[in-house]
Amino acid sequence: MKNLRVEAIVLAVGLAILGVFLYCGLRSFSRQDRIVSVRGLAEKEVKADHVIWPIVFKTSSNDMQDLYRQLNSSNQVIKNWLQANGIPANEISVGAPQISDLRANQYSDLSNRDRFSLSCVTTVSSSQVDKVRSLIPRIGELLAKGVAIAGDEYSNQVQYDFTKLNAIKPQMIAEATKKAREAAEKFAKDSDSKIGKIKSATQGLFEIDDRDQYTPYIKNVRVVTSLNFYIEN
Known part of the structure; x- marks a missing residue:
């Protein structure tokens, strides 16, 4: 009888611990399943060199x-x-x-x-x-x-x-990322949530175009960054 009581206690404790893990796991799964996808655009005018x-x-x-x-x-x-x-x-x-x-x-x-x-x-x-x-x-x-x-x-x-793209890349990527985060934060605020960690990020290609047909020596550089954020309550 004593052994059965011990086994029952051990089983109960094990089930309780398992329940805690399942609960935490389900919360984590639910939290990770909520994401928001946003884009940030950075543009800069530069002079041809x-x-x-x-x-x-x-x-x-x-x-x-x-x-x-x-x-x-x-x-x-x-x-x-x-x-x-x-x-x-x-x-x-x-x-x-x-x-x-x-x-x-x-x-x-x-x-x-x-x-x-x-x-x-x-x-x-x-x-x-x-x-x-x-x-x-x-x-x-x-x-x-x-x-x-x-x-x-x-x-x-x-x-x-324009041949000095590498010199302005870091600044433009940072600006695009900042704008993407601002868009995500606005979305979270409107939905009574808050932004969590970044799930994934994708940087688009840099594009360099003439500002217009009359000033081809002025270039417009642009890049788009795509970010996926976790949403938390």
Whole structure:
């Protein structure tokens, strides 16, 4: 009889402990099942710190040697003009010339045209964004020097880039995370709850776009952070 009483006490204690664990486990499960998903957006305007400026010149002739002379002369004029205006030689590169034989095209009307056409691109790749921007409107000065500059070519547009993204990443991620937490806290307040720990977090890709079509040298950087918070009573 005594042994049965001891066993009963042990069983009762065991069941009580099990009940406590089950209760705590169910509370934990219930608490972890309540989450809120929020997003935080961070945006920042920055100025481009690098520019690529293609300068295209075109000419034509019936004589290949004449084309060659024009090519060398025009390339030198362009290079001299750039260097005279503060662009160093190591920021200037000259591409291979493109030559077309117009008579090879059976649909060409050669009655008033030279046989050969030539185009060549001189490219400025520089971190002197403001200086290059000041030179672009002055490109007509090359026309006065006898260089036939071609403009508005889709494949040779001025390109502005922002290369210092890594320097602003931490600040922007922190800002996006802060805004996400603020959104979660507002949700919790409206539902008479409070925010717990972060369950999971996902950082979106950084996007860099022109602010608008008129100021491509001003960039808009944005990133979205997604957070899942536990909700507590």
